[in-house]
Amino acid sequence: MVGRNMQSIRLGRVFGVPVYLDLSWFLIFGLLTWSLASTVYPAQLPDSPVWFNILLGAVTAILLFVSVLLHEFGHALTALVFKIPVRRVRLMIFGGVAELGDESPNAVSEFCVAVAGPLVSMGIAVVTGVIWLALPYLVDGLDPLIAVLGYLAQINLMLAIFNLVPGFPLDGGRVLRSIIWGITGSLRQATTIAGSVGRLVAVGFVGLGIWRGLSGDVSGGLWMGLIGLFLNRAAVAEISAQRLRDALTGRTVDQVMNQNVASLPSSLTIQQVVNAHILGQGQRVFVITEEDTPVGILSANNIQKVSPYRWQEAALSEAMTPLDKAAILSPETEIWSALRSFDRFQASILPVMGAGKLMGVVRRGDVIAYLQALSSLDNRVFNPR
Numbered sequence: 001m002v003g004r005n006m007q008s009i010r011l012g013r014v015f016g017v018p019v020y021l022d023l024s025w026f027l028i029f030g031l032l033t034w035s036l037a038s039t040v041y042p043a044q045l046p047d048s049p050v051w052f053n054i055l056l057g058a059v060t061a062i063l064l065f066v067s068v069l070l071h072e073f074g075h076a077l078t079a080l081v082f083k084i085p086v087r088r089v090r091l092m093i094f095g096g097v098a099e100l101g102d103e104s105p106n107a108v109s110e111f112c113v114a115v116a117g118p119l120v121s122m123g124i125a126v127v128t129g130v131i132w133l134a135l136p137y138l139v140d141g142l143d144p145l146i147a148v149l150g151y152l153a154q155i156n157l158m159l160a161i162f163n164l165v166p167g168f169p170l171d172g173g174r175v176l177r178s179i180i181w182g183i184t185g186s187l188r189q190a191t192t193i194a195g196s197v198g199r200l201v202a203v204g205f206v207g208l209g210i211w212r213g214l215s216g217d218v219s220g221g222l223w224m225g226l227i228g229l230f231l232n233r234a235a236v237a238e239i240s241a242q243r244l245r246d247a248l249t250g251r252t253v254d255q256v257m258n259q260n261v262a263s264l265p266s267s268l269t270i271q272q273v274v275n276a277h278i279l280g281q282g283q284r285v286f287v288i289t290e291e292d293t294p295v296g297i298l299s300a301n302n303i304q305k306v307s308p309y310r311w312q313e314a315a316l317s318e319a320m321t322p323l324d325k326a327a328i329l330s331p332e333t334e335i336w337s338a339l340r341s342f343d344r345f346q347a348s349i350l351p352v353m354g355a356g357k358l359m360g361v362v363r364r365g366d367v368i369a370y371l372q373a374l375s376s377l378d379n380r381v382f383n384p385r
């Protein structure tokens with residue numbers, strides 16, 4: 001996640017949702033502007049100068065960007081209506097993604113969130129399409145505007161249709177899953193069926209790609225083949241995640257937690273802890289508390305960031321990684337949801353509280369080791385076939 005942040009620019013917040021632009025988007029912006037300016041617009045506007053077609057291409061590319069943004073906000077705002085947190089909206093080379101902070105609680109919300117994006121694209125296609133068709137009868141001499149509207153109408157229609165293809169991670173995959181989920185009442189069964197349909201669709205894309213390639217359209221065929229391989233990988237990942245969830249059902253945090261952890265008041269100085277606990281007892285990880293409530297995690301890494309000259313006076317509260325209250329686990333928390341907490345809070349260690357007192361910590365590494373042990377007992381967990 002940190003690596004990805006470095007490759008994207010934060011554009012700001014819309015409805016409280018941060019919007020990020022991936023640097024890879026500039027590549028598509030350049031390619032699209034060039035292809036519109038060199039082939040599409042010269043064919044439709046034969047009298048316009050080169051610089052004008054380049055400008056028009058760039059404006060169109062930005063309007064396509066806005067269309068994709070509106071599609072993603074269709075998902076994001078619908079999620080917010082259902083009280084599902086939205087981490088951010090990210091725009092990149094292959095379009096965009098609305099990253100949700102949680103999974104849909106039920107089939108209805110999953111259906112609405114998934115279908116909202118394609119509906120927005122369809123809406124843009126209809127509005128731009130109607131103006132595109134009507135404008136020539138109303139006003140003269142707006143050919144460039146008409147060309148842009150025509151392009152936007154077509155591409156938004158394509159966006160809506162392509163996204164409704166029933167394969168993960170496309171919106172259509174989620175729509176299909178939510179419908180099966182609604183009918184059968186089982187998310188697990190719905191994921192398996194939707195995943196299998198997704199793999200069939202992927203195979204279809206590869207087959208079509210090969211057919212197109214053999215009939216002379218090599219680049220178009222290659223493109224379809226790549227989409228097929230991508231869809232197949234995503235479907236396998238989705239089925240895999242479901243198997244993992246199944247394997248972890250009923251397995252709780254108390255099976256992986258480390259009870260051998262000291263809790264220290266935040267007012268102690270670093271020097272006191274180094275002397276008494278790290279050198280004295282060889283402990284490496286601590287839960288920092290204020291009035292018996294965990295407020296942070298302290299590891300050797302945290303201490304290294306404070307200059308040794310300041311260890312005498314620096315309090316633990318200054319060196320610790322502060323804790324979000326929501327990140328505190330209980331011994332009965334399912335390991336599956338603990339894994340999601342590690343992800344959400346980008347943490348490597350989380351504290352476990354039970355009956356009002358600290359019971360231990362869970363390290364991400366311990367959970368991974370636990371999963372590896374599970375998968376060596378049952379290799380279908382990580383290698384679905």
Ligand SMILES: [Zn+2]
Binds near residue numbers: 072
């Ligand atoms: Zn979408």
